[in-house]
Structure formats: C-alpha cells, structure tokens
Amino acid sequence: MRSPPQQGSGRLRTPSRLAPGSRPGLSRGHRGLTETSIQSMSTAASLRTPAADSPSNYASCRVGRFEWRCLPEYQPLLESGQFDWMSLRDAPGVRRVKRNGHRDVWRIDASGEVLFVKRYRSDSLTTRFKSLIRGPTSMREWEVGHYAARFGVDAVLPVAAGWSGSRTWAGPSLLLTRGVPGAIALCDYWMSIRHDARRADAVAQSTARLVARAHQCGFHHLDMHAGNIIVQTAQCPTPRPAFVDLHNVRTAAAVSTRDIIANLAQLNQWFRRHATRTQRLRFLRAYLVARDEFAQVSPYARNWIIDPRELLTVLAAAARRHAERLWAKRDRRSMRTGRYFARIRPAAGWRGHVLLVSKHPRALSRASQAVFEARDWKRWLSDPTRWTDPTCTEVLKDSHSAIVCRATLDTTPPLPIICKRPLPRSLWKRLLYAVGPSRNMRAWRRANMLLNRDLAAAQPLAVIERRVAGLIRTDSLLITELIEHALDLEAFLIQHVMAQPSKLRRSIKDRLIAAVAGLVRDLAERGFVHRDFKAPNVLVQWQPPYDGRPELTLIDMDGITHRGGRRVAAAWRAAVRLSVSLAECDAVTRTDHLRFVQTLLLHTGQPLSRWKSVWRALAEQADHKARLKSRRRDWKLARYGRE
Numbered sequence: 292m293r294s295p296p297q298q299g300s301g302r303l304r305t306p307s308r309l310a311p312g313s314r315p316g317l318s319r320g321h322r323g324l325t326e327t328s329i330q331s332m333s334t335a336a337s338l339r340t341p342a343a344d345s346p347s348n349y350a351s352c353r354v355g356r357f358e359w360r361c362l363p364e365y366q367p368l369l370e371s372g373q374f375d376w377m378s379l380r381d382a383p384g385v386r387r388v389k390r391n392g393h394r395d396v397w398r399i400d401a402s403g404e405v406l407f408v409k410r411y412r413s414d415s416l417t418t419r420f421k422s423l424i425r426g427p428t429s430m431r432e433w434e435v436g437h438y439a440a441r442f443g444v445d446a447v448l449p450v451a452a453g454w455s456g457s458r459t460w461a462g463p464s465l466l467l468t469r470g471v472p473g474a475i476a477l478c479d480y481w482m483s484i485r486h487d488a489r490r491a492d493a494v495a496q497s498t499a500r501l502v503a504r505a506h507q508c509g510f511h512h513l514d515m516h517a518g519n520i521i522v523q524t525a526q527c528p529t530p531r532p533a534f535v536d537l538h539n540v541r542t543a544a545a546v547s548t549r550d551i552i553a554n555l556a557q558l559n560q561w562f563r564r565h566a567t568r569t570q571r572l573r574f575l576r577a578y579l580v581a582r583d584e585f586a587q588v589s590p591y592a593r594n595w596i597i598d599p600r601e602l603l604t605v606l607a608a609a610a611r612r613h614a615e616r617l618w619a620k621r622d623r624r625s626m627r628t629g630r631y632f633a634r635i636r637p638a639a640g641w642r643g644h645v646l647l648v649s650k651h652p653r654a655l656s657r658a659s660q661a662v663f664e665a666r667d668w669k670r671w672l673s674d675p676t677r678w679t680d681p682t683c684t685e686v687l688k689d690s691h692s693a694i695v696c697r698a699t700l701d702t703t704p705p706l707p708i709i710c711k712r713p714l715p716r717s718l719w720k721r722l723l724y725a726v727g728p729s730r731n732m733r734a735w736r737r738a739n740m741l742l743n744r745d746l747a748a749a750q751p752l753a754v755i756e757r758r759v760a761g762l763i764r765t766d767s768l769l770i771t772e773l774i775e776h777a778l779d780l781e782a783f784l785i786q787h788v789m790a791q792p793s794k795l796r797r798s799i800k801d802r803l804i805a806a807v808a809g810l811v812r813d814l815a816e817r818g819f820v821h822r823d824f825k826a827p828n829v830l831v832q833w834q835p836p837y838d839g840r841p842e843l844t845l846i847d848m849d850g851i852t853h854r855g856g857r858r859v860a861a862a863w864r865a866a867v868r869l870s871v872s873l874a875e876c877d878a879v880t881r882t883d884h885l886r887f888v889q890t891l892l893l894h895t896g897q898p899l900s901r902w903k904s905v906w907r908a909l910a911e912q913a914d915h916k917a918r919l920k921s922r923r924r925d926w927k928l929a930r931y932g933r934e
Contacts, residue, residue, distance in 0.1 A: 354453075360433060361451035365467070368401055369451060376453070376465050379408065391630070398470070405470030406450070411538075412463055427454035428538050429464035435510075435537040436468070442508035442589055445501055445533035447471060448520075457803070473525025477532060478517035478561060480524070485565065490530075494522065495566075495574045498532045503581035504557070505534070506551055509591030511541040516555050517561040545591045556609035560617060563610070564745055575602070615855075618743050621650070625739040633665040635755075637672035643755030643768075644735065645672075651742050655832050655842055658706060658750040658772035666755060671700060675755055675768050678710040691716055691927065699772060700752075705771035708752060712766070724764060726795065729756060731769035734848035738771070744817045745846045746810070749774055749830075774844050778835070780807070780826040783833070784878035797836050804887050805843050807869070812894040815862035823850025824865035825872035859895055863905075866891060867912045871920060874913070 324342060331916040350363045359369050380384045384400035388407075397408040411428040413637065433452035440448055451467040475483075477498065484490040496724055498520065505512065512519065546554075555578070562571055579599070584590050628634045631650055636642045637674055645668040647850075649659040677683050684696035693713045700706040713731065715724040735754040742748055750772040757766040778786060788799050807829070828850075833841035845851075866887070873879045889902050 319749070350698065356455055357453040358455075359451055359453040360430070365450045369372075369453075373401070374399065374408075374434055376408065376410070377463070379410075391837040407447075407468045407470060409466040409468070410463060411465070427452070427464035429454060429466035432448075432466050432538045435540045435542055438542045439505075439508075439510060439534065439537070442504075442510065444505045444508050445531060446537060447533060447535050449537075455539075470810055471521060471523045472527075472532060474521045474533075476518050477520040477522055478565075479529070480522040481517065481562075483567060485570075491566075491570060492573065494530050494532070495570060496577045497530060499574050499577035500581040500584075501532045501534070502554065503578050504585050504588065506546045506554070507582060507585040508589045508591040509542055509546060511543050511544075511546045511550050512537075512554065513539045513541065515557050517558065544589070545593050552593070552605055552609045553613070555606055556613040559606070559610045560614055568883055575599070575606075584776050618740070621739050621743040622736070623734060633668070635665055635669055635672070637669045637755060638675060640757045640759070641672070641675055641755050642758070643753065645753040646751065649742075649750060651745070653747065655776075656750055656772060657775070658708075658752060661702060661706065663702075663752075672753065672755060672768075675757070675766075678768060678770070679712040684710065691930075707775065709749070709771050709773050711769045711771075726763065729764060729767055731767040732756065732851055734769055737851045737853065740853055741819070741845065741848075744813075746813055746817065747842065748848065749844060749846045771846075774832070774846070776828045777830040777832045777844065780829045781873060781878075783831040783874050784873075784876060787833075787835075789878050795837075798884060801886065802837075803831070803833075804883065804890050806843055808887060808890040808894050810843050810845075811862045811865050811869075811891060813897070815858045818853055818855040818858060820852050820854055820858055820861040821850055821865050822852075822868070823847065824868045826869065826876070827872070862891065862895055863909065864912075867909055867916055870909065870913045871916045874917065 297770070348363060350361055350366045352359050352361070352366055354369050354372070357376070359366075361369060374382055374385075379397045379399070380387070382399070386398045387395060388398050389396040391728050393412060395410045395412075396409070399406050400406055408431075409429070429452040433449040436446055439446035446509040447468045448469050449466055452465070454464040477494075480494065484494065501520070502515070514536065515534075519534065519536045520532050521535055523533060555575070559571065562574075566574075576599070578595075579595075579602075586594055626644060631647055633645055633647055634642070635645055645665065646658075646663060647665065648662050652659045672678075677694050677871065678698055679694050681696075684698040686694065686696050687709070688695040691714075693711055695712075696710045698708050698710055700708055711731065711734075713724065715721040717753055731754050735751050738748045738751040742750070751769070752772060753768075753770040755768050756764055758764050784803075788796055788803075791799060810829070811824070814824075828845060828847045830844045830846060831841050832844065870884060885902070885906065888906055889899060892899055892902060
C-alpha cells in the first residue's frame with residue numbers, strides 16, 4: 292500500500308496559486324473556489340486504487356474451479372458444496388434481487404444467516420482487459436470492504452471472494468457479503484419518511500456523517516447515488532446508512548476538492564427531485580460540520596474551510612454538469628437494445644424501437660408502470676398499417692399532414708394508446724419524408740429526452756419505420772400512451788374552472804398559472820425550445836376538489852427541439868404562442884394574462900418591476916403571431932379545403 296501522505300496545509304487564494312499537491316485542473320474546473328479564501332489540505336487522488344489491507348486472519352482455499360479468500364468462519368460453508376455458485380436459480384432459499392449487464396446479485400439463506408452473492412461476468416473484451424490489469428472484480432471489492440471496516444466507514448462487509456483459478460482474467464468472480472438487518476435503499480427509505488421532519492432530518496444527518504467520514508478516510512465512491520447507500524433499520528437505535536457496490540471505489544488517498552464536489556453533486560442528482568431545498572442545505576451543513584469532527588480520523592483527512600455561499604455556487608455548477616452527462620447517457624438508451632428498450636423488426640421492411648419498461652414510472656400513467664416484452668410488440672406490430680385503419684380504430688385527427696387514431700393494446704388490463712402516422716401530401720414533402728429527418732423518430736427521441744429530464748410527456752411506446760433497401764423511408768408509425776382522465780388546457784378552463792364559485796375559481800387559476808409557468812421555465816432551463824406550445828398540446832390531470840398541484844403533460848412532440856443550455860428567450864416565445872392559442876377563450880381574462888407574466892418573471896429570476904415592458908413586448912409579438920396564424924389558416928383552406 293502507498294504510504295500515507297503527510298498532513299500539511301495550503302491556501303487557495305488566486306487561480307495561479309494552488310494548495311501543495313493539488314492538480315492544476317482544480318483551478319480550471321472550479322474557478323469559483325479560488326475567488327475566495329479557502330483553506331485546503333487536499334492532495335491529488337490516485338487514478339488507480341492501491342490494494343487495501345485484507346484482514347489478518349483470513350483463510351484461503353480452493354473448491355472446485357474457484358480460488359477463495361474468506362473469513363475463517365465461512366470456510367466450512369464454501370467447502371460443504373451446499374451451493375452451486377454458478378447455478379443458483381433453482382437452489383432452495385435463494386432469490387435473485389438484481390441483474391444487469393455485468394453482474395447478478397442473489398440473496399441466500401445459509402444456515403439461518405442471510406448472505407448476498409454477487410456474481411461478476413466477464414462477457415465483454417473490455418471487462419476481461421480490466422480484469423487482466425486490475426485482477427478479479429470480487430477481490431477488489433473484498434479489499435475495499437475491509438478497508439472501510441478498518442477505518443470505521445459503514446459499508447457492507449465481504450465475507451468471501453472467489454475467482455476462477457485457471458483463467459482469472461476471463462472467468463467469473465464471486466463475492467459473498469453479510470446481509471444488513473432491515474436494509475432498505477436510501478432512496479426507498481427517504482420516500483417513506485420524507486414528510487416526517489424529525490426522521491428525515493435524522494437520516495440526512497447520519498448520511499452526511501457517513502459521507503464526511505468516508506472522504507476523511509480516503510474512501511472515494513465513484514458512483515455515490517441514493518441507490519448505492521442502504522439504511523439499516525433493525526438492530527440499531529437509529530437508522531444507520533452504509534455503502535454498497537464497493538467495486539467502484541478508490542481508497543488510500545486523500546479525496547481531492549474536485550472529487551468531493553463531484554460526489555456531492557452525484558448525491559444531489561436524486562435528492563433535488565425528492566427533497567426540499569431546506570433539507571438539502573441542512574445536509575450540506577451537517578457534512579461540513581462532520582468533516583471538521585473527523586479531521587484527525589485518518590492520515591488522509593484534510594481540513595476544508597470554505598464560504599458556504601461559494602460552495603453552493605460551485606455545487607450548483609457541478610450538479611448541472613453531472614445531470615447533463617447523466618441525461619445524455621440515458622438519451623442514448625432509447626435507440627439501443629437493453630433493459631428499458633429494444634430494437635425490433637416486426638414485419639418485412641419495418642424496423643424500429645419499443646419500450647420494455649419505463650425508468651421513470653409516474654403515478655397517473657399506466658403505460659409508464661407496465662412491463663412489455665419484445666415478442667409481444669412483434670405480434671402487435673406484425674401489421675403496422677392496421678393501427679391507423681379507420682375501420683379498426685377511432686380516428687381523432689385526419690389533417691393535411693398526419694392521421695391520428697385511438698386504439699387499444701391487448702394487455703391486462705387493456706391499455707388505450709394513440710397512433711400517429713405522417714401523411715406527406717405533396718411531391719416535395721414526400722421527397723423530404725423519404726430521405727430527410729423522420730418526424731416520428733424525432734418525436735420518439737424528444738419524448739424520451741423530456742422524461743429523462745423529469746418533464747412529463749405522453750409515454751412513447753413504439754416507433755417503427757418502413758424502408759426500401761434500408762435507406763428510403765416510405766412509411767412510419769408512432770405509438771404513445773393515451774393520457775387518461777385528462778383535458779387539454781383550454782377545455783379544462785372552460786369545463787372545470789368556469790363552473791366553480793368565483794373565490795375557488797381564482798384559487799384554481801392561480802395554481803394553474805404557477806404550474807404552467809413552472810413548465811415553461813423547466814423547458815427553458817433544460818435546453819428545450821417549443822415552437823408549438825399551445826393549449827391543445829398541454830393536458831391537465833386534476834380532479835375535484837382540486838387540492839395540491841395540477842399534473843401537466845406535454846403531447847405532440849413535433850414542435851420541440853433540444854439545443855442545450857439555458858434558453859430564457861425560448862420561454863417567452865412559448866408564452867406568446869400560448870397567449871395566441873387562448874386569445875378566444877372566454878375563461879382567460881387580462882388579469883390572468885398579467886398574473887402569468889408576473890409569475891414567469893419570478894420563475895425565470897427576473898425583477899418583477901419589468902412586467903410593464905414585458906407585457907407590451909408580448910402583446911406586440913402576440914398580435915404578429917395571430918396575423919401569421921390567420922394567414923396560415925387561409926392558406927390551408929385554399930389548398931386543402933380544411934385547416
């Protein structure tokens with residue numbers, strides 16, 4: 292093991308002066324940290340984890356094809372042959388709890404003790420190359436687990452690690468860990484207690500202490516999200532968090548400032564959606580206090596004095612970068628075969644993508660909670676054209692550009708769906724349709740991008756295209772969920788809001804205005820530009836007595852593009868389009884328009900005093916947009932005989 296670094300101190304005063312041992316990239320990546328006086332003793336973390344100490348009393352043995360390293364009390368279990376580690380599916384008292392592309396996790400009952408077996412596979416060339424360089428994955432996790440135990444960092448304890456003796460780099464490896472009594476993933480535990488202020492504060496404090504101690508002990512978890520921390524709820528006086536998935540951990544080096552911020556940003560990614568700002572600030576304060584408390588706990592501990600406001604600024608930027616990377620990774624899934632999506636060829640000449648299971652199930656969306664099979668999609672889409680056949684489905688829209696129908700999937704229970712098929716009517720549009728970008732494929736990708744960014748959209752279920760010679764597109768079909776128990780924004784205002792007493796009507800309108808302004812802001816904040824943000828494209832799910840917040844869902848993704856960055860100007864263009872679409876709605880008054888403008892100003896961080904100039908500018912743009920809309924309507928009537 293590398294010798295521990297000597298404790299010293301350094302000060303970051305300007306971008307040109309760094310703490311001793313710090314990387315130059317720290318100043319470039321976090322300039323905000325160098326603008327104030329920061330005391331730091333961080334040194335550069337190693338890119339490769341040195342081997343951590345194993346317990347001094349471990350035993351080694353060979354059973355069958357596997358070499359084992361284990362705690363002595365577990366050697367009889369390994370030598371007994373009670374379990375076939377490569378075939379656990381049919382063994383009594385065994386249940387698989389997780390599976391992904393790299394490993395399986397099984398829960399077993401071994402003589403009354405609960406153990407978890409993690410089986411790593413070496414299927415890919417990349418995995419084998421890493422194993423050749425680093426050694427078996429299970430052995431790395433064994434060493435990290437016992438490193439954590441030695442320094443008092445709460446983590447699952449490995450009791451045995453095994454690997455294929457003949458081909459260490461190519462064979463599977465196994466890890467056995469002790470079960471944690473009453474263990475619940477932090478994300479699940481938090482969802483069950485987050486409205487209980489006392490319990491939520493207690494688990495936030497204990498998690499902050501866990502993370503702070505880990506950092507001060509040279510324990511850097513590279514994938515520290517809420518699913519990789521469990522909470523022990525039994526056999527302890529208070530809930531006790533602990534780390535899991537230890538194969539992706541660096542140890543035995545001081546955790547640098549850059550890595551600390553990256554870790555906190557990772558943890559914030561989930562909690563920004565499920566915890567209040569106050570709760571997250573309390574966590575951050577508890578983390579800083581705990582760092583000072585553990586300043587002498589190990590040779591890798593470092594003092595870190597920083598202005599909390601400066602830290603919040605840097606964390607916000609880091610959280611944004613982490614979120615963008617995570618969103619981009621999830622966006623690519625919709626075009627691949629994996630756990631959530633699959634590529635299929637349901638009929639001759641047809642190919643596309645289908646949903647298997649949604650990563651973001653929503654309470655009011657049955658489609659997002661359903662689980663599909665690729666073979667079922669092949670059966671349903673064996674005759675794609677029947678989904679828009681007027682004799683088989685209910686036609687909702689038959690315009691000059693597309694036909695939209697309502698149908699039903701024969702699931703249990705039956706699932707209502709919307710099917711959309713573009714209809715290029717002119718020669719020019721047919722040419723563009725054949726070789727240009729696909730509207731349905733673009734809508735599929737945009738809808739999944741919205742969902743990945745926590746923006747409610749109609750769940751896309753399938754998109755398929757028909758091509759000639761694999762190049763020329765001749766037809767396409769997009770299937771999305773039908774949003775149940777919903778009305779578009781204008782219909783909701785007329786049918787629900789206007790029927791209420793004036794006092795309740797004002798309260799409903801104010802909450803609806805806040806929800807719509809929040810949606811416009813979120814679209815702009817996440818880099819989306821919506822050129823067709825009109826009332827018919829926003830569905831409202833909100834039932835009497837109209838408690839809480841209304842659920843808004845976007846439909847018709849043709850007008851949405853993603854350009855990245857913050858798009859404040861796009862928010863105001865969306866407001867203009869919405870204003871024009873509601874211009875003839877008697878349920879919307881000038882007061883409602885004004886309150887919407889003021890609310891959107893507040894949501895986009897602009898001073899409320901600007902409302903007069905913004906109001907005049909929006910009125911001028913809305914008049915111009917209304918004239919263009921009238922001309923477009925006249926052109927459609929003259930050319931196609933309909934709008």
